Amino acid sequence: MWKKIFVSLLVLTLSAVGIFGCSQTEPVKITNEQTEPAGTTNQQGTIELSLEELSMYNGENGNPAYVAVDGVIYDVSKSTKWQVGKHCRFTAGKDLTDAIKNESPHGITLLSRLPAIGKIVEK
Ligand code: HEM
Numbered sequence: 001m002w003k004k005i006f007v008s009l010l011v012l013t014l015s016a017v018g019i020f021g022c023s024q025t026e027p028v029k030i031t032n033e034q035t036e037p038a039g040t041t042n043q044q045g046t047i048e049l050s051l052e053e054l055s056m057y058n059g060e061n062g063n064p065a066y067v068a069v070d071g072v073i074y075d076v077s078k079s080t081k082w083q084v085g086k087h088c089r090f091t092a093g094k095d096l097t098d099a100i101k102n103e104s105p106h107g108i109t110l111l112s113r114l115p116a117i118g119k120i121v122e123k
Pocket of ligand 1 (some may be wrong): 087
């Protein structure tokens with residue numbers, strides 16, 4: 001008798017864990033937001049990214065390549081000097097303020113060749 005009750009309770013508990021334990025309580029919502037790249041576009045049409053979001057824009061896997069200097073985001077995707085987001089020993093997707101000012105031979109002057117597309121924000 002007790003054995004039967006115990007076994008029934010065990011079966012019920014295991015079934016409940018199996019059904020509800022790992023299942024999602026809400027269905028996954030597929031929205032446009034999830035397929036859009038990270039970042040927000042403000043009213044001026046420029047992009048606002050945190051440094052963490054910027055790191056996705058490294059030019060790899062077909063992603064655009066952006067770099068930040070003094071809080072401004074530049075698009076290096078079309079630059080022949082930045083193919084696949086790489087330039088000398090540097091990689092896109094980062095704040096390269098210090099590097100361009102202190103390590104590059106050209107300094108910030110060449111930035112004017114690039115489209116400035118937004119700014120870095122804290123989120
Ligand atoms: C050791 C460091 C670096 C070296 C030796 C270097 C070297 C060069 C050279 C030789 C060019 C071509 C110049 C020309 O076309 O007249 C160039 C272009 C450029 N570099 Fe650097 N660079 C360095 C670091 C950086 C960094 C850290 C940045 C950060 C943003 C940067 C951004 C650029 C840009 C925007 C251009 C112009 C790209 C274009 O015309 O499309 N460079 N660099």
